[in-house]
Amino acid sequence: MAGKGKRENKPTINDVARLSGVSKKTVSRVINSSPLLNQATREKVEAVIAELGYVPNPQARALALRRNFVLGMIYDNPNAQMVLNFQEGVLDAIRTTEFALLVHPVDRHSPDLMDHIRRFIELQRLHGVMILPPLSENDEIAALFAELGCNYVRMGSAELDDPAHLVQSDDRDAVRRAVEYLIGQGHRRIGLVEGPEGFRSAMERCAGWKDAMNAHGLDCDDTLMARGNYTFETGREAGIALLTGAEPPTAIFASNDVMAAGVVQVALERGINIPGDLSVVGFDDTAIAAVISPPLTTVRWPIRLMAQSAARKLIYPEAASKEQSQFATEFVPRASTASPKN
Amino acid sequence: MAGKGKRENKPTINDVARLSGVSKKTVSRVINSSPLLNQATREKVEAVIAELGYVPNPQARALALRRNFVLGMIYDNPNAQMVLNFQEGVLDAIRTTEFALLVHPVDRHSPDLMDHIRRFIELQRLHGVMILPPLSENDEIAALFAELGCNYVRMGSAELDDPAHLVQSDDRDAVRRAVEYLIGQGHRRIGLVEGPEGFRSAMERCAGWKDAMNAHGLDCDDTLMARGNYTFETGREAGIALLTGAEPPTAIFASNDVMAAGVVQVALERGINIPGDLSVVGFDDTAIAAVISPPLTTVRWPIRLMAQSAARKLIYPEAASKEQSQFATEFVPRASTASPKN
DNA sequence: TTGTAAGCGTTATCAC
DNA sequence: GTGATAACGCTTACAA
Numbered sequence: 001m002a003g004k005g006k007r008e009n010k011p012t013i014n015d016v017a018r019l020s021g022v023s024k025k026t027v028s029r030v031i032n033s034s035p036l037l038n039q040a041t042r043e044k045v046e047a048v049i050a051e052l053g054y055v056p057n058p059q060a061r062a063l064a065l066r067r068n069f070v071l072g073m074i075y076d077n078p079n080a081q082m083v084l085n086f087q088e089g090v091l092d093a094i095r096t097t098e099f100a101l102l103v104h105p106v107d108r109h110s111p112d113l114m115d116h117i118r119r120f121i122e123l124q125r126l127h128g129v130m131i132l133p134p135l136s137e138n139d140e141i142a143a144l145f146a147e148l149g150c151n152y153v154r155m156g157s158a159e160l161d162d163p164a165h166l167v168q169s170d171d172r173d174a175v176r177r178a179v180e181y182l183i184g185q186g187h188r189r190i191g192l193v194e195g196p197e198g199f200r201s202a203m204e205r206c207a208g209w210k211d212a213m214n215a216h217g218l219d220c221d222d223t224l225m226a227r228g229n230y231t232f233e234t235g236r237e238a239g240i241a242l243l244t245g246a247e248p249p250t251a252i253f254a255s256n257d258v259m260a261a262g263v264v265q266v267a268l269e270r271g272i273n274i275p276g277d278l279s280v281v282g283f284d285d286t287a288i289a290a291v292i293s294p295p296l297t298t299v300r301w302p303i304r305l306m307a308q309s310a311a312r313k314l315i316y317p318e319a320a321s322k323e324q325s326q327f328a329t330e331f332v333p334r335a336s337t338a339s340p341k342n
Numbered sequence: 343m344a345g346k347g348k349r350e351n352k353p354t355i356n357d358v359a360r361l362s363g364v365s366k367k368t369v370s371r372v373i374n375s376s377p378l379l380n381q382a383t384r385e386k387v388e389a390v391i392a393e394l395g396y397v398p399n400p401q402a403r404a405l406a407l408r409r410n411f412v413l414g415m416i417y418d419n420p421n422a423q424m425v426l427n428f429q430e431g432v433l434d435a436i437r438t439t440e441f442a443l444l445v446h447p448v449d450r451h452s453p454d455l456m457d458h459i460r461r462f463i464e465l466q467r468l469h470g471v472m473i474l475p476p477l478s479e480n481d482e483i484a485a486l487f488a489e490l491g492c493n494y495v496r497m498g499s500a501e502l503d504d505p506a507h508l509v510q511s512d513d514r515d516a517v518r519r520a521v522e523y524l525i526g527q528g529h530r531r532i533g534l535v536e537g538p539e540g541f542r543s544a545m546e547r548c549a550g551w552k553d554a555m556n557a558h559g560l561d562c563d564d565t566l567m568a569r570g571n572y573t574f575e576t577g578r579e580a581g582i583a584l585l586t587g588a589e590p591p592t593a594i595f596a597s598n599d600v601m602a603a604g605v606v607q608v609a610l611e612r613g614i615n616i617p618g619d620l621s622v623v624g625f626d627d628t629a630i631a632a633v634i635s636p637p638l639t640t641v642r643w644p645i646r647l648m649a650q651s652a653a654r655k656l657i658y659p660e661a662a663s664k665e666q667s668q669f670a671t672e673f674v675p676r677a678s679t680a681s682p683k684n
Numbered sequence: 685t686t687g688t689a690a691g692c693g694t695t696a697t698c699a700c
Numbered sequence: 701g702t703g704a705t706a707a708c709g710c711t712t713a714c715a716a
Binding site: 053055057058059060062063068070080081083084085087088091098100101102103104105122123124125232258261262264265268269287288290291292293295 | 395397399400401402404405410412422423425426427429430433440442443444445446447464465466467574600603604606607610611629630632633634635637
C-alpha cells in the first residue's frame with residue numbers, strides 16, 4: 001500500500017483481472033476461495049491483490065448476492081452498560097467474518113414505533129437483527145420481523161421464542177437463588193422492588209422471589225413489595241415505601257442494580273446501615289454495582305456470551321437452533337449483604 | 343402492504359416502472375424528487391410505489407452513486423454511558439436522513455490496532471467515521487483516515503484538529519471553574535486525581551486544576567496529586583494515597599466520575615464523612631454520578647449535542663466547518679461538596 | 685480449470 | 701419532461 005495519495009478510485013476486480021491477466025470470474029473465484037482453481041493462478045492473482053491493496057466492494061457483493069452482510073441491533077434500554085456489553089459480544093462474533101454491526105435505538109413509547117422499525121428494516125435490508133429487552137418481549141415486533149422476512153434473535157429472560165430466535169437467561173431461577181442466599185443468612189422479612197409492569201423480566205424476577213419465599217414458608221405480603229420501573233428514582237421511591245413500614249424488611253431484593261442503588265441511597269440518608277441494618281441485592285451486575293458504597297451484591301448474566309451466540313445464530317442460520325440458547329447466571333456476593341443483627 | 347406472505351423478492355424500480363408505464367429513470371427521478379417532473383407523472387408513480395410498498399435498495403444506490411450512506415463510530419471507551427449517549431446523538435442527527443450508523447469498538451492496546459482500523463475502513467467504505475476519545479487523541483489514527491480518503495470527525499477535550507474534523511469541549515476551563523467552586527466554598531487544600539498518562543483529556547483537566555489553584559495562590563504540591571487511569575479501582579488507590587498523607591486535602595477533584603466514586607468509597611470506608619470531612623467532585627456526569635451516595639458534584643458535557651454535530655459534519659461535509667465545534671460544559675453541584683469544617 | 689454473457693437495482697449521460 | 705443506454709463492481713449460470 002505504498003502512498004498513492006488519496007486515490008479516489010479504489011482498485012476493482014477489473015483492475016486485478018487485467019493486471020494478473022485472467023478474467024474477472026477467476027479473480028472472483030480467488031476472493032471466494034473456490035476449490036477448483038489452479039494453485040499457480042491463485043497465487044498470481046493473490047499477488048496482484050496484495051500489491052494493489054484490493055478489497056472487494058461490499059455493496060457490489062451485496063447486490064450480486066442479494067444479501068447484505070450487516071447485522072442490526074435494536075433496543076430501547078435504560079441500561080447503557082448492558083447495551084454496550086451486548087455490542088461488544090456481537091463484535092466478538094463478527095470479528096473474523098465480513099459482517100458489520102448497525103445499531104438502532106428506538107423509543108418504545110413512540111406511537112409509531114412499529115412503523116419506525118418497519119422502515120428501518122425495509123430500508124437497510126439487514127441480514128438479521130438482534131432485539132434487546134424490553135423490546136424483545138413484544139411479540140408484535142417479532143411478528144413484524146417475520147412478516148418482513150428478516151431473520152431475528154430475541155434476547156430475553158424467559159422462553160420467548162424457539163431456540164433459533166432466542167438467547168435467554170433464567171431470571172426466575174437466578175433470583176430464587178439470590179433470595180435463598182439471603183434466607184440462608186438468616187433473613188426472614190425480605191422485600192422486593194419489582195420491575196415495571198408489562199416487562200417479562202420484571203415478572204420473572206418477581207416470580208423467583210416468590211418461589212424462594214414460598215419454599216421457605218415466608219410471607220410475601222404487600223408491605224414487602226414495591227414497584228419501580230428500572231430507574232434510579234423509582235428505586236429510591238420503592239426504598240422509601242419499604243423502609244417506612246411498621247416492620248421494615250431486613251433485606252431487599254431490587255429487580256435491577258440501579259434501583260438497588262436507589263434503595264441504598266435512601267437507606268444511608270436515613271442512617272440505616274448497610275449491611276448492618278439492611279442487606280440489599282441487585283440484579284445485572286452493571287458497572288454501578290461495584291462502584292457504589294458498599295459494593296452491591298448482585299446477579300451477573302453473561303450478556304457478552306449471549307450476544308456472541310445471538311450473532312452466530314444470525315450469521316449461520318442453518319445452525320441457529322444448535323447454537324446455545326440458555327445461559328446461566330452467576331450470583332455475585334459483595335459487601336451489601338450480611339446476616340441480620342440478633 | 344397487504345399480506346403478501348414473505349415474498350422473498352421485493353419490488354424493484356423495474357416493477358414500479360412497468361406498472362406505472364414509465365421508464366426506470368422517471369421512477370428514479372420521483373425517488374430523488376427531481377424538480378423537472380410532470381406533476382401528474384409524479385403522482386402516478388408515487389401511487390404505484392405506495393401500492394407496491396417499494397423501497398429503493400440501498401446497496402444498489404450505493405453502488406451506482408459510488409458512496410455509502412453509512413456512518414461509522416469507532417471507540418474504545420471505558421465509559422459505557424458516554425458511548426451510548428453519543429450513539430443516541432448520532433441517531434438524532436440521522437433520523438431524518440437515509441444514513442445508518444455502524445459501530446466498531448476496538449482495543450486500543452492491541453498491537454495491530456492500526457491494521458484493524460484500516461481493514462474496517464477499507465472493507466466498509468463508510469461515508470464518514472466518528473472517533474471517540476481516547477482514540478480521537480491519536481494523530482496517527484486521524485492520519486490513517488486521511489490516507490484512506492475516509493472523512494472523519496474527532497471528539498475531544500481540546501483543539502485536536504480543524505473545525506471540520508472536530509467536536510470539542512473545553513475541559514481545562516470546565517475544571518478550572520469546578521475547582522474555583524471549591525475554593526469559593528473555602529477549600530484551600532484541594533487534591534487532584536489525575537487521568538492516565540498520554541490522555542489529552544487527562545492533561546487538560548490537570549491543567550484546569552492548576553489554573554484555578556495558581557490563580558488563587560494555592561499550592562499544587564505533590565501530596566495533592568495522584569494518578570489514576572479512569573477506572574474505579576485506580577480511583578480507590580488514588581483516594582487512599584491522597585487521604586493517608588500527613589495533611590490530607592479537604593476536597594478532591596477526580597478527573598472522571600468513576601474515579602470520584604472510588605475516592606468516595608475509600609473515604610466512607612475510613613469513616614470520613616462526605617461532604618462533612620471531604621468534598622468530592624467528578625467529571626462527566628455519567629449515570630454513576632447521580633446514583634452513588636451522596637450524589638456526586640460533577641461536570642456535564644453535552645455529549646449528545648456533540649454527537650449530533652459530529653454526524654452532521656459528516657453528512658454535510660460542505661458545511662462541516664460551519665457546524666458547531668466548540669461545546670460548553672455545565673457544572674452540576676450535588677451533595678458531595680460543601681464548605682470545609684475547620 | 686478458466687472465460688463469456690447476463691444480471692443484481694440503482695443512477696448518469698445524453699439524446700429526443 | 702422523458703426515455704434509451706451504459707455504467708457501478710460483483711456473482712451466477714453456462715460454455716469452452
